[in-house]
Amino acid sequence: MALFFLLWVVAPLSCVVGYLYWVAHDQYASYVGFTVRSEEVSSGIEILGGITDLSGSSTSDTEILYKFINSRQMVEAVNRDLDLASIYENPDDPVFGMPLDGTIEDMQAYWRRVVKIYFDTRSGLLELRIVAFAPEDAQRVAQHIVSESTSIINELTAIAREDTTRYAREVLDRTIERLKEARQAINTFRARTQIVDPLADTQGHLGLLNNLQTQLAMALIELDMVRQTARSGDPRITQGERKVQVIEARISEERNRFGSETETEDDTYSRLVGEYEELAVELEFANSSYLSALAAYDSALAEAQRKSRYVAAYQDPTLAQSAEYPQRFLISALTFGALLLSFMILCLVYYSLRDRQ
Incomplete structure (x- = not known):
């Protein structure tokens, strides 16, 4: 039983702890928070009548951004401008680094590991945590995500304006x-x-x-x-x-x-x-x-010009001063707990089978 404990618990835990503390590289996190605001400047009649609604949040647009940030289009855009391989490929840390010479699907899967999105459906706020092996790289990725999000919202606004005026323009042309x-x-x-x-x-x-x-x-x-x-x-x-x-x-x-x-x-x-x-x-x-x-x-x-949507950042991309990841102690503790629990279950199964014989 002691030998089994050493092989099942101590040996794997030692490998995990050794990798975390001696092999794994530090990772720095950059945080950014933003939402989509919709500005509708009321007409003169609405202002005189006391019916004004100067600003509001668009939850549907925020949900679009939530999907867009995890999409392949976002990964391709960031990779085209920043070269994600140069940021995340780390041969010395194969567990936490991006696979070498990986496909775009591998890159997208790794993207979801390093970019975490927290979405508050009630308030429509988005908060992102981006990790990288260098604090400057994490901040640059965060800034580029905000830039691409702004571009997609501007495109949606332009499409909405075009839809608003297209029918009137067709009638005018006729x-x-x-x-x-x-x-x-x-x-x-x-x-x-x-x-x-x-x-x-x-x-x-x-x-x-x-x-x-x-x-x-x-x-x-x-x-x-x-x-x-x-x-x-x-x-x-x-x-x-x-x-x-x-x-x-x-x-x-x-x-x-x-x-x-x-x-x-x-x-x-x-x-x-x-x-x-x-x-x-x-x-x-x-x-x-x-x-x-x-x-x-x-x-x-005029109605289309009065309506506009834009990305409003309530927290600019931060620049980390100390490494937060990997969370070595937490991972080690969870690993020890899982191994110990599985060891105890196997022991109970073993003694139960032996007693029945």
């Missing part, structure tokens, strides 16, 4: 295209008809028609007066009748411009005015839609 098409249709109509504004042009023709009708009335009156005083065949009667015929022909021609069964539909002023009014209504509607979409986009952009 209204701009519609406004361009409406203006192009107006320009095409004016180039085809050589008329800038058919409504104004129609008013001019109506004025001309009224003037011709006035002249026709005056010519008829003059003709009647001449007929009453002159004899048949008088040249003045012939001249007056010719003048009346010319004015009537001109009036008929002007009226045909507004619509005639003898002319095609595209040549009539009624058709041109109707077409122009349709284009003008479409242009007015497109312009109103553009102004509304522009106001909605500006509002969405």
